[in-house]
Amino acid sequence: MxxxxxxxxxxxxxxxxxxxxxxxxxxxxxxxxxxxxxxxxxxxxxxxxxxxxxxxxxxxxxxxxxxxxxxxxxxxxxxxxxxxxxxxxxxxxxxxxxxxxxxxxxxxxxxxxxxxxxxxxxWRANTRDAFRSSVLRGAFSTGRLGVGHFVTVPKQSAKAKVFCEDVLGLRLSDTIGGDAAPGVNLDVTFFHARAGRHHSLAIAEVPFPAHKRIHHIMVECTDPNDVGLAYDRCKQAGVPILMELGHHPNDQMFSFYLISPSGFAIEFGAGGIVVDDDTWEVKRYTELSDWGHKMNPPPGAPAHPAH
Structure with a gap:
């Protein structure tokens, strides 16, 4: 296929x-x-x-x-x-x-x-117009791994999963079921493409109304110091933080979540793993984060995390 x-x-x-x-x-x-x-x-x-x-x-x-x-x-x-x-x-x-x-x-x-x-x-940019960030120390982790990932909150999660596997041909990375808050359980399914970023798309099943098609998008940098620097920039600029600095057990991403001007979240992270399908073992996790990622939802922000 x-x-x-x-x-x-x-x-x-x-x-x-x-x-x-x-x-x-x-x-x-x-x-x-x-x-x-x-x-x-x-x-x-x-x-x-x-x-x-x-x-x-x-x-x-x-x-x-x-x-x-x-x-x-x-x-x-x-x-x-x-x-x-x-x-x-x-x-x-x-x-x-x-x-x-x-x-x-x-x-x-x-x-x-x-x-x-x-x-x-x-299309590639003109060679005389190399990418330049005004604030990054390192670079973004892109290349064959692509732009990052996005996490949907579909109304028809079963059909969405079938679409991921049977139409897009994505492969299952792993799943997480865990409490996002007392009495609030999330179930998230992660899919990777051939290039191997741990997940390019994930599907979150949530027990509350979702006001956006997605919970968040993710961009990854190569230098973990840039995660901390971005966090400081958010604090200085008054950008709302949805989830504090933390770490995910399945993709090994060190990250935090901020609220975009459109109201959905953006995960800014470093250290995500790449899947090798020849050796990969699909696992079921029972916690969304193994440390950190304390929830700090501002008024009007997405209610719960799904990484």
Missing amino acids: RSVSTLGYMVLGVGDLAAWEAFAVNVLGLQAGARVPGESLGLRMDDYEQRILLLKNDLDDFLAAGWEFESNVALEAFVDQVRAKGVEVVEADKRVAEQRRVARLFVCEDPDGIRHEFYCAA
Whole structure:
């Protein structure tokens, strides 16, 4: 079975582009890229022209996941495979592909209405325009591992899991069931793509109403000191912290969670492990964090963690 290689980009619908630009550049350490004033802004993390695309949209939520393939041949074979399963996949027009900064783009939707976009040949930045962060000491952990991960809170979790495995071809990494708060139990399922980031997508089943499609997205840096420095920047700038510094037992990520201008969380971390499918053992964990990650939910923030 053919599967996606890596999560190459994410598309977010945001209500305030200016607030997001200041936040992304000055707090997260991303670099502003291509923009259409009042409509969109691309954000850079490495030599790609764009890793995160912000679209002006009052939804203030996750819009699309961009799944990368190494070649046009691999992309077409995957699309044929998905269509054979009865899933409607359409090729996006050239304008949308150019907005995503890719050569070719196919699109389908999952059972909860999130767009999944399949592409090859992402545009690279001019060699004279190397990625530069104004605040990072090190770099972002991207390359073959992709942009990071996102955690959905689907209304139809069973169908969402089937979509991950049977359509996207993602593999199960592990699961966690644990108390997020007294009397509040979460169950989270983690999936990885071929490139091996511990999870590119996770599905959280939560016993409370979810107001967003996702709980959070994650960006990872190569130097753990940058996690602490980002935490300090959040404190200095008054950015709300949802979960304090801590560590996850399954992906070994050292991180904290902050609240984005759109209201969903962002995990900022370092040290995540890479899965080797030849030796990987799927496990069931009973705690979300083995130390830290104390909950500190500001008013209006996502109610409980799901990493």
